[in-house]
Amino acid sequence: MAHDLPKAYDPTAIEDHWAEYWVREKLFEQPTPTGAEDAAPQFSILLPPPNVTGRLHMGHMLNQTEMDILTRWRRMQGRRALWLPGTDHAGIATQMMVERQLAAERTSREKLGRDAFVERVWEWKRHYGGAILDQMKRLGASVDWSREYFTMDARLSVAVREAFVRLYEDGLIYRGAYIVNWCPRCQTAISDLEVVYDEHKGHLWEIRYPVIDDAGKDTGEYLTIATTRPETMLGDVAVAVHPEDERYTLLHGKKLRLPLMNREIPVITDEWVSREFGTGAVKVTPAHDPNDFALGERHHLPSINVMDTTAHINENGGPYKGLDRYVARKRIVADLEERGLLAAVKDHVHNVGHCDRCKTVVEPRLSTQWFVKIQPLAEKAIAAVKPDANGNKAIRFVPEMYEKTYLNWMENIHDWCISRQLWWGHRIPAWHCAACHKITVARQDPHRCAHCGFRGITQETDVLDTWFSSGLLPVSVFGWPNVTAETRADFETFYPTSLLVTGFDILFFWVARMIMLGCWFSRDVPMLDGSPRELKDSVPFREVYIHALVRDANREKMSKTKGNVIDPIEIVGQYGTDAVRFTLASMASPGTDIAFNVARTEGYRAFANKIWNAARFIFMNLDRAAEAGITIDRSVLGAMPSVDSAAPLEARWIVAELHSAAAKVNESLENYRFDEAASAIYQFFWGSFCDWYLEIVKLRLGFDNPASENSTRAALATLVQVFECALRLLSPFMPFLTEELWHAVYNSDLPAKSIALRGYPTGDIAQIDSHARNQMVYLTDLIVETRAYRKDKGVPEREAVELYVVGLGGHGQAGHPHESADSLISENEIVIKKLAKVSAITETLLDDPSYEHLSWRPTRLTDIAIGYEKPLDVAAERERLTKEIAKLEKAAASAEKQLGNPAFLGKAPAHVVEGLRKQEMDNRLLLEKARIALASLAPEG
Numbered sequence: 050m051a052h053d054l055p056k057a058y059d060p061t062a063i064e065d066h067w068a069e070y071w072v073r074e075k076l077f078e079q080p081t082p083t084g085a086e087d088a089a090p091q092f093s094i095l096l097p098p099p100n101v102t103g104r105l106h107m108g109h110m111l112n113q114t115e116m117d118i119l120t121r122w123r124r125m126q127g128r129r130a131l132w133l134p135g136t137d138h139a140g141i142a143t144q145m146m147v148e149r150q151l152a153a154e155r156t157s158r159e160k161l162g163r164d165a166f167v168e169r170v171w172e173w174k175r176h177y178g179g180a181i182l183d184q185m186k187r188l189g190a191s192v193d194w195s196r197e198y199f200t201m202d203a204r205l206s207v208a209v210r211e212a213f214v215r216l217y218e219d220g221l222i223y224r225g226a227y228i229v230n231w232c233p234r235c236q237t238a239i240s241d242l243e244v245v246y247d248e249h250k251g252h253l254w255e256i257r258y259p260v261i262d263d264a265g266k267d268t269g270e271y272l273t274i275a276t277t278r279p280e281t282m283l284g285d286v287a288v289a290v291h292p293e294d295e296r297y298t299l300l301h302g303k304k305l306r307l308p309l310m311n312r313e314i315p316v317i318t319d320e321w322v323s324r325e326f327g328t329g330a331v332k333v334t335p336a337h338d339p340n341d342f343a344l345g346e347r348h349h350l351p352s353i354n355v356m357d358t359t360a361h362i363n364e365n366g367g368p369y370k371g372l373d374r375y376v377a378r379k380r381i382v383a384d385l386e387e388r389g390l391l392a393a394v395k396d397h398v399h400n401v402g403h404c405d406r407c408k409t410v411v412e413p414r415l416s417t418q419w420f421v422k423i424q425p426l427a428e429k430a431i432a433a434v435k436p437d438a439n440g441n442k443a444i445r446f447v448p449e450m451y452e453k454t455y456l457n458w459m460e461n462i463h464d465w466c467i468s469r470q471l472w473w474g475h476r477i478p479a480w481h482c483a484a485c486h487k488i489t490v491a492r493q494d495p496h497r498c499a500h501c502g503f504r505g506i507t508q509e510t511d512v513l514d515t516w517f518s519s520g521l522l523p524v525s526v527f528g529w530p531n532v533t534a535e536t537r538a539d540f541e542t543f544y545p546t547s548l549l550v551t552g553f554d555i556l557f558f559w560v561a562r563m564i565m566l567g568c569w570f571s572r573d574v575p576m577l578d579g580s581p582r583e584l585k586d587s588v589p590f591r592e593v594y595i596h597a598l599v600r601d602a603n604r605e606k607m608s609k610t611k612g613n614v615i616d617p618i619e620i621v622g623q624y625g626t627d628a629v630r631f632t633l634a635s636m637a638s639p640g641t642d643i644a645f646n647v648a649r650t651e652g653y654r655a656f657a658n659k660i661w662n663a664a665r666f667i668f669m670n671l672d673r674a675a676e677a678g679i680t681i682d683r684s685v686l687g688a689m690p691s692v693d694s695a696a697p698l699e700a701r702w703i704v705a706e707l708h709s710a711a712a713k714v715n716e717s718l719e720n721y722r723f724d725e726a727a728s729a730i731y732q733f734f735w736g737s738f739c740d741w742y743l744e745i746v747k748l749r750l751g752f753d754n755p756a757s758e759n760s761t762r763a764a765l766a767t768l769v770q771v772f773e774c775a776l777r778l779l780s781p782f783m784p785f786l787t788e789e790l791w792h793a794v795y796n797s798d799l800p801a802k803s804i805a806l807r808g809y810p811t812g813d814i815a816q817i818d819s820h821a822r823n824q825m826v827y828l829t830d831l832i833v834e835t836r837a838y839r840k841d842k843g844v845p846e847r848e849a850v851e852l853y854v855v856g857l858g859g860h861g862q863a864g865h866p867h868e869s870a871d872s873l874i875s876e877n878e879i880v881i882k883k884l885a886k887v888s889a890i891t892e893t894l895l896d897d898p899s900y901e902h903l904s905w906r907p908t909r910l911t912d913i914a915i916g917y918e919k920p921l922d923v924a925a926e927r928e929r930l931t932k933e934i935a936k937l938e939k940a941a942a943s944a945e946k947q948l949g950n951p952a953f954l955g956k957a958p959a960h961v962v963e964g965l966r967k968q969e970m971d972n973r974l975l976l977e978k979a980r981i982a983l984a985s986l987a988p989e990g
């Protein structure tokens with residue numbers, strides 16, 4: 050046997066094999082162009098780098114399925130396709146992971162020391178990091194593994210350092226004391242985006258601050274303030290009221306005694322204060338609240354930090370020193386109450402920020418951090434998305450609504466806090482001088498202060514925000530800042546990348562920062578012709594496709610607490626990667642969340658199985674043909690099929706269907722309509738190819754009859770050619786199944802190492818023979834209707850029936866669009882006979898009385914009837930008719946009575962009477978028919 054395909058479709062067996070083959074054969078590597086290649090347009094796409102600590106979840110699976118479909122499709126279209134993979138060092142997440150390990154070993158990062166700890170993280174990374182990439186390999190992602198990066202690699206670290214130094218030199222990075230979101234657990238500043246807010250039922254405490262006179266004596270008056278965090282009062286430096294709030298006019302310029310701390314603080318006025326909130330008087334704690342900080346700056350107030358980095362009260366908190374913030378809160382409230390200074394405690398619902406990583410309540414805290422001055426970076430990033438004078442956009446968002454979200458955020462952006470108090474990450478390349486206290490920022494580690502030359506300098510302990518390095522990826526992966534003669538072609542060819550596929554959750558974290566940094570730094574690399582890089586070519590990507598969420602079958606968000614998380618690897622183990630990919634694709638369209646239902650995956654596994662069986666059928670026939678000495682011309686394989694008008698209907702039709710499906714798939718993918726593309730392929734492969742074409746083509750194969758050798762050969766050639774094409778059409782969606790079957794089609798005489806390296810089918814409108822498509826609609830409808838008719842009549846499945854059709858004499862029947870029913874039926878007689886189980890087809894004329902006894906049914910083509918009468922049970926029929934007659938007689942009597950009643954006729958509206966009369970007439974006709982039928986039955990007994 051020439052074709053060796055196992056009987057059963059087993060995805061695990063074939064998928065492992067091909068996944069390994071694709072990596073081993075380096076099939077998807079895209080080397081740096083040398084200039085000698087053809088000028089094929091490029092398609093480049095960056096994998097959003099998963100955390101090195103990550104495991105594949107359903108969101109990744111969707112994201113990667115979409116990217117892989119698009120990359121495989123573009124590659125097959127002949128583009129120079131590059132999908133570039135890598136992982137992110139994920140500062141906080143990775144540090145937490147290793148810290149947990151250390152805790153289990155009863156040690157800690159502090160005990161280990163910085164260098165040993167960082168070495169320990171590297172060790173962890175070497176052992177466990179990148180598991181997610183192994184999962185991707187198993188799932189067949191067609192990425193270029195030779196270009197795999199890690200954001201802490203030396204090459205990418207050079208880019209991070211250069212970017213920092215350049216921004217610092219340009220005056221766009223500064224260091225200063227500001228209020229940041231501080232996580233007391235992670236011991237680091239976190240960005241606004243890393244804070245998640247929950248509604249919290251708390252309290253509003255109203256506290257009396259005694260008013261004092263110039264001598265510092267209590268006047269007996271109080272000013273009552275309201276706060277949600279009483280413990281911060283230890284750091285109060287003033288109380289603010291609105292200047293026009295008449296309740297407090299008399300207190301302007303007065304002093305208060307801060308309770309518990311006995312500190313004198315002023316009453317200040319500021320328009321920022323809301324008269325409606327609480328009592329209209331607010332305490333000012335610049336070191337622990339961003340608004341208070343701004344207020345403090347405006348009024349030149351000092352800042353008193355009363356908490357340490359673990360949110361315990363520090364030495365500035367007087368008697369509360371050493372207490373946890375919440376313990377201190379309780380104690381302070383109790384002490385105030387005891388002194389009669391607690392005016393009221395009111396229930397109050399407000400939003401409380403939590404650390405996204407560890408869920409600890411974030412403490413706004415004054416600390417010295419590094420910031421990126423956001424202008425003019427943001428300005429460029431806005432211009433890149435807004436339409437220019439000609440209405441062109443350098444970056445297009447799909448769905449378009451995200452453009453507004455992006456612009457709105459970018460237009461209200463604050464300076465970016467880029468320092469993190471972690472040990473794992475890119476350490477900030479800045480050195481502090483012990484002599485002049487100035488800062489030296491340098492590309493190479495310095496040995497002395499750049500300002501005074503003193504040797505006593507120490508490096509900044511903070512590291513950079515992880516998004517600072519991932520924001521640089523689009524330029525750094527292509528060699529920036531060291532774009533040399535060799536790497537230049539990479540940059541020229543693949544930058545800007547064509548597309549970014551990502552989730553909404555990292556639109557600001559990552560997408561926005563890539564746009565800012567990409568637009569800023571890519572200007573270093575001029576265009577190939579030496580001209581400066583304009584904005585439209587300095588963007589990191591030309592399109593951003595924001596994919597939807599994968600939810601569970603009931604449209605609920607997946608969450609660990611709800612226990613409805615679907616593990617993609619588990620589902621893949623059950624149904625195969627191809628079926629899972631197809632499920633996701635079949636539901637993916639811009640802006641629509643996916644309700645993942647395993648029942649669908651089961652269905653697509655059956656789809657794969659159907660194709661497998663089709664392949665086995667085809668190969669079996671090819672083998673039989675070869676035995677009979679019939680071989681087909683294999684040189685046509687790989688091209689889009691075309692057939693001449695003399696070919697049998699099913700051949701002309703399937704070729705038309707293939708071209709139509711291919712056109713639809715290409716068009717749908719251009720618009721990110723994965724769902725429509727998947728549906729077009731599914732309909733074609735299952736509906737047209739398997740259900741009809743294979744069933745018909747079977748009948749054209751005659752291996753034992755030398756007279757039909759040519760038609761057999763032609764039928765086989767079209768069959769194989771269409772099948773091979775359909776495999777390529779399906780390949781980006783089900784890469785494993787199609788690779789396996791495509792290799793079997795070529796049977797070791799391969800034109801390429803993989804189906805993924807062959808051309809993608811294009812639909813040629815000229816090849817869409819609409820006449821053949823119409824004819825096939827008539828033919829299949831005739832067959833479907835005959836089958837249904839047989840069923841209604843209770844014809845046993847094995848029994849063939851006579852089929853009567855109203856002949857048209859070649860002139861068409863009124864009301865039927867088709868004018869050559871006779872030839873359609875006669876040319877496809879064998880098809881109708883086999884597929885509808887018909888023994889003979891008899892043509893009758895319209896109104897021929899000898900066929901009047903048949904009950905005719907309409908089809909799209911012509912009316913049909915079948916010559917099958919169930920052997921009649923005379924007794925049962927007599928009983929049925931007798932009952933029918935009794936019923937009709939009763940109805941007739943009732944109608945007669947009503948219609949003979951003058952009172953009724955006088956009152957009833959005309960249309961009611963009319964309706965009743967018509968009903969009565971119909972009844973009488975049916976009664977007549979039933980009586981005749983009863984009389985015609987053989988006499989009783």
Ligand SMILES: [Zn+2]
Binds near residue numbers: 233405406407409
């Ligand atoms: Zn935290």
Ligand SMILES: [Zn+2]
Binds near residue numbers: 484486487500
């Ligand atoms: Zn110095």
